[in-house]
Structures are given as C-alpha cells and as structure tokens.
Amino acid sequence: MNYHWNWGIYLEQIKGGDETYLDWLITGFGWTVAVSLSAWVIALTLGIAVGVLRTAPSKVVVAISTAWVELFRNIPLLVQMFLWFFVVPELLPREWGLWVKQDMPAKEFMTATICLGFFTSSRVAEQVRAGIQSITHGQRMAGLAMGFTLPQTYRYILLPTALRMVIPPLTSEFMNVFKNSSVAFAIGVMELTFQARQMQEDSEQGIETFLAVTVLYFVCAFTANRVMAVIEKRAQIPGNIAGQH
Amino acid sequence: MSEMPEAMIKINNVSKWYGDFKVLTDCTTSVAKGEVIVVCGPSGSGKSTLIKCVNGLEAFQQGDITVKGISVGDPKTNLPKLRAHVGMVFQHFELFPHMTITDNLSIAQIKVLGRSKDEAHAKTMKLLDRVGLKAHAHKHPGQLSGGQQQRVAIARALCMDPICMLFDEPTSALDPEMVNEVLDVMVQLAKEGMTMMCVTHEMGFARKVSNRVIFMDNGNIVEDATKDDFFGTPRSERAQQFLSKILSH
Numbered sequence: 001m002n003y004h005w006n007w008g009i010y011l012e013q014i015k016g017g018d019e020t021y022l023d024w025l026i027t028g029f030g031w032t033v034a035v036s037l038s039a040w041v042i043a044l045t046l047g048i049a050v051g052v053l054r055t056a057p058s059k060v061v062v063a064i065s066t067a068w069v070e071l072f073r074n075i076p077l078l079v080q081m082f083l084w085f086f087v088v089p090e091l092l093p094r095e096w097g098l099w100v101k102q103d104m105p106a107k108e109f110m111t112a113t114i115c116l117g118f119f120t121s122s123r124v125a126e127q128v129r130a131g132i133q134s135i136t137h138g139q140r141m142a143g144l145a146m147g148f149t150l151p152q153t154y155r156y157i158l159l160p161t162a163l164r165m166v167i168p169p170l171t172s173e174f175m176n177v178f179k180n181s182s183v184a185f186a187i188g189v190m191e192l193t194f195q196a197r198q199m200q201e202d203s204e205q206g207i208e209t210f211l212a213v214t215v216l217y218f219v220c221a222f223t224a225n226r227v228m229a230v231i232e233k234r235a236q237i238p239g240n241i242a243g244q245h
Numbered sequence: 246m247s248e249m250p251e252a253m254i255k256i257n258n259v260s261k262w263y264g265d266f267k268v269l270t271d272c273t274t275s276v277a278k279g280e281v282i283v284v285c286g287p288s289g290s291g292k293s294t295l296i297k298c299v300n301g302l303e304a305f306q307q308g309d310i311t312v313k314g315i316s317v318g319d320p321k322t323n324l325p326k327l328r329a330h331v332g333m334v335f336q337h338f339e340l341f342p343h344m345t346i347t348d349n350l351s352i353a354q355i356k357v358l359g360r361s362k363d364e365a366h367a368k369t370m371k372l373l374d375r376v377g378l379k380a381h382a383h384k385h386p387g388q389l390s391g392g393q394q395q396r397v398a399i400a401r402a403l404c405m406d407p408i409c410m411l412f413d414e415p416t417s418a419l420d421p422e423m424v425n426e427v428l429d430v431m432v433q434l435a436k437e438g439m440t441m442m443c444v445t446h447e448m449g450f451a452r453k454v455s456n457r458v459i460f461m462d463n464g465n466i467v468e469d470a471t472k473d474d475f476f477g478t479p480r481s482e483r484a485q486q487f488l489s490k491i492l493s494h
Contacts, residue, residue, distance in 0.1 A: 141302050142339035146353040147329025147405065156352060160343045237343050239388030 009205045028195030036181045042117025047124025054129040072122035084115040085187040112184035127169045131162030164235050171228035178220040251278045253440045259308035270464045281441045283451040286461035292444045300331045329357050332402030332410040338394040340386035347382045350401045372400040392423030409440035460484040
C-alpha cells in the first residue's frame with residue numbers, strides 16, 4: 001500500500017485558511033449533535049402524539065395518524081431531505097416560499113431538523129402504538145371506571161406504562177437519529193459527514209479523516225445508548241415488568 | 246321484587262349485541278340501596294358484560310340502565326362523573342403497576358374528585374388500614390400477593406366514596422388460600438350496608454351476605470330470587486344443574 005500516513009493532519013491548517021482540520025471536525029460534530037437532538041425532540045413529541053392517536057376510538061383519527069406514519073416511513077430519508085429542501089418551498093404560498101428560500105435563518109439546519117424529526121416521528125409513533133396496544137384492556141377499563149376521562153386515562157395510566165415498555169426500541173431510534181443525521185450533508189448542512197468530505201478532498205488524507213469521523217459518530221450513538229440505559233434503569237418498576245400481571 | 250322504591254341500580258330490558266351475536270337479551274333487574282346481589286352463571290352467560298354495562302364500560306344497544314336515577318346509556322350523561330362514584334373491582338385487580346400503592350389510591354381522588362393531596366393521603370391511609378395493608382403503602386403492586394392486590398383494589402374503589410360497588414369475579418384469579426382474605430373484606434362491606442352487585446361463583450359468600458341471587462345463562466336472566474329461594478328451590482332446571490355442579494365440590 002502506497003498510502004502516505006499523517007497522523008498529525010488534524011492539527012494542520014487547511015489550505016488557504018487559518019483554521020485547522022480539527023476545527024472543521026469540531027464544527028461538524030456540533031452541527032451533527034444540534035440536528036440530531038433537535039430532531040429527536042420533534043420526533044418524540046410528534047411520535048408520542050401520533051402513536052396515541054393511532055389507538056384512538058375514532059376511525060377518522062386513526063386513519064389520519066396511520067397516513068402520517070406510512071407517508072414518512074415509506075419514502076427514503078435522502079429523498080425526503082430533497083423534498084423538504086427543493087419541493088416544499090415551491091408548494092407554499094408565494095410569500096412564504098420566498099421567505100423560506102431567502103430569509104429563513106439557518107435554512108439548511110432548519111430543513112434537515114424538520115425532515116429528520118418527522119421521519120423519526122413515524123418510527124417512534126409505531127413503537128408507542130405497539131406499547132399502548134400491549135397493555136391489557138383491563139387497565140384502560142380500570143382507569144375509566146375510576147372516573148378518569150379517556151385523555152386522563154392515557155396521561156396517567158396507559159402512557160407511563162407504555163413508554164417504559166418501549167424504552168429499548170426507542171433507544172435504537174435515538175441512536176438512529178445520530179446516524180441518520182449524516183444525510184443532512186446532501187442539502188448542505190455543515191455536519192460531520194459534510195466536513196469529512198471537505199477535509200478528505202482538501203487534505204487528501206482519507207483514512208485519517210474517516211477514522212476520526214467514525215470515532216465521533218460512535219461516541220454520539222454510544223452516548224445516546226448509555227443515556228437511555230440510565231433512563232431505563234431509573235424508570236424500572238419495583239417488583240414488576242411494566243404492564244404485566 | 247325487582248321494583249323496589251329506592252332502587253340504586255335499575256336495569257330495564259337491556260339487550261346487547263357484538264355484531265350479529267346477542268350477548269344480553271332483555272335483562273331486567275334492580276338493586277335497592279343497601280342490597281347485596283350476587284350474579285352467577287356459567288362462563289359466557291353474559292354476567293361480566295351485564296355488570297360492565299352498569300357503569301357504561303360496555304355499551305348496550307337496547308333498554309336502559311339508571312344508577313341513582315342517572316341514565317347510563319344517555320349520550321348526554323357525564324359518564325366519568327358517574328363512574329367516579331360507582332366503585333368497580335376487576336378479576337385481574339388492574340392496579341396501576343407504575344404507581345405505589347399510595348398513589349394508586351390517591352391519584353383519582355386528586356385528579357378526578359379534586360381533593361387536596363393531604364386530604365387524599367389521609368383517606369388513602371384510612372382505607373389501607375381498613376384492609377390491613379397500611380404497612381405496604383410504599384410498595385408497588387408487583388410486590389404484593391394477589392390477595393393483597395385485590396384488597397388494595399377494593400380500598401382504591403372505596404377511596405372515591407362510592408354510592409355502590411360492582412365486583413367482577415373478584416376472587417377468580419386468586420390462589421385458593423387468598424380467596425378468604427378478599428371475601429372477608431367484601432363481607433364486612435356488605436354488613437356496613439354498601440350496595441353491592443357481585444359477579445362471583447363464591448356461593449358461601451352468596452349465602453352469607455347476599456339478599457338476592459341472579460342466575461344468568463346465554464345472556465338471559467334465568468332466575469332472580471331471594472337467597473333462600475335460590476338455594477332452597479331454584480325454579481329453573483338450568484340453575485339447578487349449575488348449583489349441583491358448583492356445590493358438589
């Protein structure tokens with residue numbers, strides 16, 4: 001192999017600038033974390049709401065929430081990025097579209113976050129729905145029999161149990177958010193993958209570049225995993241597996 | 246018999262279908278204030294369905310049910326408000342697994358009845374003491390035995406100061422040695438004058454405290470008799486068969 005190793009490359013200055021390659025990687029890491037965490041907040045909020053609605057007594061509500069899930073999980077994420085970036089602004093009323101294209105602050109970041117958040121929400125919704133449906137019908141009846149309204153029954157009885165049960169699959173989704181955020185480079189978010197490509201082209205040190213990026217993604221996903229493990233442990237119910245009799 | 250002046254629960258010509266299948270056929274009976282009614286019958290006879298119609302957990306398509314004069318089937322009725330005052334105990338306890346015993350008893354007092362935390366806590370402790378489980382207040386349901394869980398479930402219902410209590414096979418899911426601790430609580434309750442409608446196969450309980458026994462078969466109320474009549478000379482052959490089977494072991 002005729003590869004010229006250069007482990008000092010991270011601290012070298014970029015061509016024609018006074019930043020180092022490490023600065024690029026740190027910037028990229030920051031955007032990756034920012035996109036992922038913001039998208040996760042959207043995904044959890046919308047996902048829980050849509051997951052609940054999928055178990056609602058109204059057929060219309062179930063149909064709409066099912067349509068939401070199917071829309072966002074049947075289109076490739078990369079295509080969704082392009083749709084949000086190039087197509088959606090054209091479909092908006094003219095004024096709004098112009099604002100999105102010209103004046104919206106952090107346009108790429110906003111678009112990528114919304115796209116990734118909506119995409120992940122459909123997956124979270126499915127987990128939440130499965131969690132709610134795995135709870136025995138008796139729990140719902142017990143809540144209603146105590147005088148709780150249906151929304152109160154969800155709030156105080158069904159969701160706390162369901163969410164505990166779906167922490168393991170939600171852990172995977174949380175990790176996926178970090179990994180999927182790499183797709184945001186396609187619309188120009190200067191996140192980790194974007195910076196990696198830039199660094200590789202600029203420095204011609206592909207192995208060192210992608211090794212660093214690999215480690216940084218691993219750190220993100222692994223941290224997400226550990227955070228969820230702590231939450232899972234703290235949410236454990238003494239003497240019980242959630243929802244079991 | 247069924248037309249008592251002070252009826253707490255009135256069930257009038259109630260029929261219910263699941264699709265084409267008729268699970269209840271023209272059921273009519275009533276429970277007077279302070280009366281204890283036992284509903285028995287083979288599985289699939291509709292007794293659990295009937296008792297769940299009383300607080301509107303199951304909908305019915307024909308007839309009407311009133312609890313203290315309030316129509317359960319009327320769409321204008323505020324069902325949550327009605328249910329808050331009708332205690333219900335389930336076969337599988339249905340305690341809320343993620344809450345401590347204390348929270349299981351307090352949450353509806355606070356969120357549904359609007360009691361203060363202190364007021365709810367005092368009531369909770371009083372009722373836990375009454376069912377002999379004060380020492381377990383801090384535990385979660387999964388840490389208690391079946392009998393203890395069912396006693397907690399009864400206490401949870403009593404915390405709401407119910408005007409009547411519905412029991413849906415409260416001892417069927419229990420190990421045999423735990424049945425009595427639950428029945429003791431129910432007997433005590435009956436003696437204090439609580440209006441009770443109990444779906445159960447515990448004929449000892451029926452003999453001891455019930456005023457009337459209702460026997461159901463195939464969605465019909467086949468027999469609705471005083472305790473003495475029912476155990477002495479049941480009129481229907483189906484009830485006689487049932488009794489001979491259930492009492493022979």
